[in-house]
Amino acid sequence: DGGITQSPKYLFRKEGQNVTLSCEQNLNHDAMYWYRQDPGQGLRLIYYSQIVNDFQKGDIAEGYSVSREKKESFPLTVTSAQKNPTAFYLCASSTLNYGYTFGSGTRLTVV
Amino acid sequence: GENVEQHPSTLSVQEGDSAVIKCTYSDSASNYFPWYKQELGKRPQLIIDIRSNVGEKKDQRIAVTLNKTAKHFSLHITETQPEDSAVYFCAASRGANNLFFGTGTRLTVIP
Numbered sequence: 073d074g075g076i077t078q079s080p081k082y083l084f085r086k087e088g089q090n091v092t093l094s095c096e097q098n099l100n101h102d103a104m105y106w107y108r109q110d111p112g113q114g115l116r117l118i119y120y121s122q123i124v125n126d127f128q129k130g131d132i133a134e135g136y137s138v139s140r141e142k143k144e145s146f147p148l149t150v151t152s153a154q155k156n157p158t159a160f161y162l163c164a165s166s167t168l169n170y171g172y173t174f175g176s177g178t179r180l181t182v183v
Numbered sequence: 184g185e186n187v188e189q190h191p192s193t194l195s196v197q198e199g200d201s202a203v204i205k206c207t208y209s210d211s212a213s214n215y216f217p218w219y220k221q222e223l224g225k226r227p228q229l230i231i232d233i234r235s236n237v238g239e240k241k242d243q244r245i246a247v248t249l250n251k252t253a254k255h256f257s258l259h260i261t262e263t264q265p266e267d268s269a270v271y272f273c274a275a276s277r278g279a280n281n282l283f284f285g286t287g288t289r290l291t292v293i294p
Contacts (some may be wrong), residue, residue, distance in 0.1 A: 073232075079254050082270060086191075103280045103281075112289075113286070113287075114272065114285065114286040115227075115272065115284045115289045116285055122280065124284065160224075162226060162227070166279055166280050166282075167279065167280075168278055168279060170213070170215040170279050171229050171232055171274075171279050171282065172217075172219075172227075172229070172279075172282060173229075174219075174226040174228070175224045175226060176225070177224075177226055
């Protein structure tokens with residue numbers, strides 16, 4: 073699916089629960105990103121990672137955590153501290169000389 | 184950091200007419216300017232990009248122009264078709280990593 077796979081496609085979270093969104097790429101891209109998209113809104117950066125074992129907060133990192141133990145993988149955990157997690161989450165990867173490739177997204181809903 | 188502004192937020196055109204979406208950026212060191220198309224519920228897809236060493240790039244019905252002095256770039260879609268209806272995002276960055284996105288333009292092509 074374009075070399076970058078997000079799973080699951082739909083995810084339901086109960087109040088107070090942590091959930092983890094998966095993002096895997098086989099493009100050999102160094103950089104990976106997580107964005108949140110609310111209905112009718114643009115893309116807001118949550119976290120990004122330029123290299124393995126290193127990542128930086130984006131504009132809306134509160135209530136989220138990430139890890140980058142492997143080049144191919146950049147999972148995002150939505151913690152119970154994120155009070156309004158219902159949104160569409162997009163993962164992307166890139167190389168130095170070419171723009172982003174996006175995953176197909178995960179739609180998270182709080183129930 | 185970079186700040187990208189995008190206008191208009193919504194745009195309706197008659198089928199066959201042209202559509203123009205404009206973006207401005209703040210960081211004079213930005214040198215990579217991609218445009219993404221996002222259909223409802225799907226991932227953003229790169230449709231065209233331009234680097235700061237050229238002023239215009241064209242791909243069939245789509246063209247992008249860049250004015251480095253004024254720090255603005257535009258997407259032009261000619262002979263619009265209903266399948267062009269989507270949300271379009273501009274972005275800017277130094278290199279192709281760490282893109283800063285505009286807030287998006289919802290284009291509707293009326294048959």
